[in-house]
Amino acid sequence: MDDRMPVHIHDLLLLAASAWEGNHRAPEALREAGRQILVEGGPKALAETALLALHCQSKMDGSLKRSMGVLRGRNLVAFIASCWNDLPSWKMNHDPALAPLKAAAPEAAQLVRLMRQLQAFARPEHFGGDQVHSFSSARL
Numbered sequence: 001m002d003d004r005m006p007v008h009i010h011d012l013l014l015l016a017a018s019a020w021e022g023n024h025r026a027p028e029a030l031r032e033a034g035r036q037i038l039v040e041g042g043p044k045a046l047a048e049t050a051l052l053a054l055h056c057q058s059k060m061d062g063s064l065k066r067s068m069g070v071l072r073g074r075n076l077v078a079f080i081a082s083c084w085n086d087l088p089s090w091k092m093n094h095d096p097a098l099a100p101l102k103a104a105a106p107e108a109a110q111l112v113r114l115m116r117q118l119q120a121f122a123r124p125e126h127f128g129g130d131q132v133h134s135f136s137s138a139r140l
Contacts, residue, residue: 016076043089082109
C-alpha cells in the first residue's frame with residue numbers, strides 16, 4: 001500500500017470525525033456507507049474496509065491526526081464500527097481481527113452521544129444572559 005489513503009477510507013474517517021464534532025447526520029451516512037459496501041462486496045468487504053480504516057488511522061500523519069481529532073484520543077474506526085453494529089453482516093462476522101473494534105465500538109458511541117449532549121447544553125439558548133452573569137458573580 002502506498003502512503004496515500006484510499007478515498008473511501010478517508011471519507012469514512014472524515015464522517016466519523018464530523019460525528020465527533022456534532023454532525024447529527026454523520027452516523028446515518030456511515031450506516032448507509034456500510035450498507036453500500038455490503039451490497040457491492042458482501043460481508044467480507046465490510047470487514048476488510050474496517051480493518052483497512054484501522055490500519056490507515058494508525059498510519060495517519062500528525063497533521064491529519066490533529067485535524068480529525070485522533071490525537072485527542074478519538075477512535076474514529078471504533079465509532080464507524082458502532083454505526084455498523086446494527087448491520088447483521090457486521091454482527092455475524094467473527095473475524096478475530098475485528099474483536100478490538102467491536103469491543104471499542106460501544107464506548108466510542110457513548111462518548112459521541114455525551115459530546116452531543118454537552119454541546120447542546122452549552123448553546124446560548126439554554127441560558128439567559130442574566131442567568132450566566134448572576135451565576136458567575138455568585139461564584140465570585
